[in-house]
Amino acid sequence: MKIVVMIKQVPDAEEIFIDPVKFTLNRSQARGIINPSDENALEAALRIKEAVGGEITIISMGPPQAENAIIECMGRGADRGILITDRVFAAADTYATSLTLAAAIKKLGEFDLIFAGESTTDSGTGHVGPGVAEFLGIDQVTYTINTKIEGEMLIGERELEDGIEVVSARPPLLVTVMINANIPRHSSLRKKVDAIRKGIEKWDHDTLSLPPDWVGLKGSPTLVGALKIPEERKRASKIIKLEEIPDLVNELVKNGVISTGGD
Ligand SMILES: Cc1cc2nc3c(=O)[nH]c(=O)nc-3n(C[C@H](O)[C@H](O)[C@H](O)COP(=O)(O)OP(=O)(O)OC[C@H]3O[C@@H](n4cnc5c(N)ncnc54)[C@H](O)[C@@H]3O)c2cc1C
Numbered sequence: 226m227k228i229v230v231m232i233k234q235v236p237d238a239e240e241i242f243i244d245p246v247k248f249t250l251n252r253s254q255a256r257g258i259i260n261p262s263d264e265n266a267l268e269a270a271l272r273i274k275e276a277v278g279g280e281i282t283i284i285s286m287g288p289p290q291a292e293n294a295i296i297e298c299m300g301r302g303a304d305r306g307i308l309i310t311d312r313v314f315a316a317a318d319t320y321a322t323s324l325t326l327a328a329a330i331k332k333l334g335e336f337d338l339i340f341a342g343e344s345t346t347d348s349g350t351g352h353v354g355p356g357v358a359e360f361l362g363i364d365q366v367t368y369t370i371n372t373k374i375e376g377e378m379l380i381g382e383r384e385l386e387d388g389i390e391v392v393s394a395r396p397p398l399l400v401t402v403m404i405n406a407n408i409p410r411h412s413s414l415r416k417k418v419d420a421i422r423k424g425i426e427k428w429d430h431d432t433l434s435l436p437p438d439w440v441g442l443k444g445s446p447t448l449v450g451a452l453k454i455p456e457e458r459k460r461a462s463k464i465i466k467l468e469e470i471p472d473l474v475n476e477l478v479k480n481g482v483i484s485t486g487g488d
Contacts, residue, residue: 226279226374226396228270229330229339231357232263232298234291235347259294262342264409266402269372270340271302271410277374279337280304284329286314286322292425299420300412306425307333313430313437318445319348323356325440328433330361337396338379343368343403351401358399365399366392370406 236255244251259267270281283298285291286309295306309329317325330336339361341354358365366372370389371382383390384403430440438444465473477483 226273226277226338227336228274228279228281229333229336230263230267230270230281230283230298230303231326231339231341231354232267232283232285232294233260233342233345233347233353234258234285234287234294235260235345238346257290257294259297260342260345260347262344262402262404264342265404265406266340266342266400267298267301267303268407268409269369269400269402270338272407273338273372273374274302282307282333284309284326284333286310286317286325286329289427295425296417296420297412299423299425300414300417301410302416306420307428308425309428309433311429312441314441316442316445317440318447319350319352319356320446321440321444323353324360324444325433325435326353327357327360328435329428330357332428332433337398339363339397339399341399341401343401354399354401361397361399363397363399364394365401366394367401368403369400370403372400372402 234257236252237258240255242251242254267281267283273279274281281303282305283295283303284307285295289308289310291310292306292308295308299306307329309325314321314325330339339357341357343354344351355365355367366379366381366383368383368385369381370384373380375393378393378395379398379400381392381394381400383392384405430437474483478485
């Protein structure tokens, strides 16, 4: 089974600071980590590889330091790593990102499954997985919490608001994975050393040969019209003494906040 896992390196949310003057996010001090649900996507792919055999290729589009995230994935069991990196790809919106990743996957040749996280912790649109599937013209199984291969089919459990849907779909497919799908494994030191020795492949604009106005900022139709800081909601608190509880309950019932439950 040929499996591709798309991962994005994101800044660790706990290390991002808000500039108190400009109200912009300052990511310069933040450590780069694998986007959390991409770790779940990799874990789902590794479990399928262990069950039916195959090869896992990691693909990431980002700056040169995203290499560390790819090495970490190879330390967990992925076989090959490709970093798509070029200044021309910078400032891509989700459309241009999906188009570029789809072109890279096409260049890889045949594949059975592409795994992606449900969304990222920095932009968090959830567009890129489905976007890649659309550009490649393949089916997608989104929001999965469990996946397995039975015969020629992928069986995916999808977490919906009101239950779990079980679907069966024929590869080639793109699968997005929820953050609660599994517990990602740690990397092994030996595999990480092997990955560093093996190295990762770096693909640039020349490798993909896409028209320059299809990628990066030029290829991005998203326009940010304005940014607004939401008004802070004021909350009041009051300490209630034990003997005041009946009055409080009466007030909450009167205001329709709670009901007594009877007819
Ligand atoms: C309104 C808006 C304006 C923006 N403007 C800019 C801008 O001016 N400059 C700029 O640099 N960025 C900008 N971005 C961010 C940029 O569009 C995203 O970082 C990028 O397209 C990925 O989208 P996402 O983080 O929402 O991924 P999602 O769609 O949430 O990601 C879903 C999954 O897709 C995969 N994936 C996502 N991105 C990658 C990747 N790079 N490589 C491999 N796999 C990936 C991962 O598996 C991930 O879990 C903007 C975003 C928005 C919403």
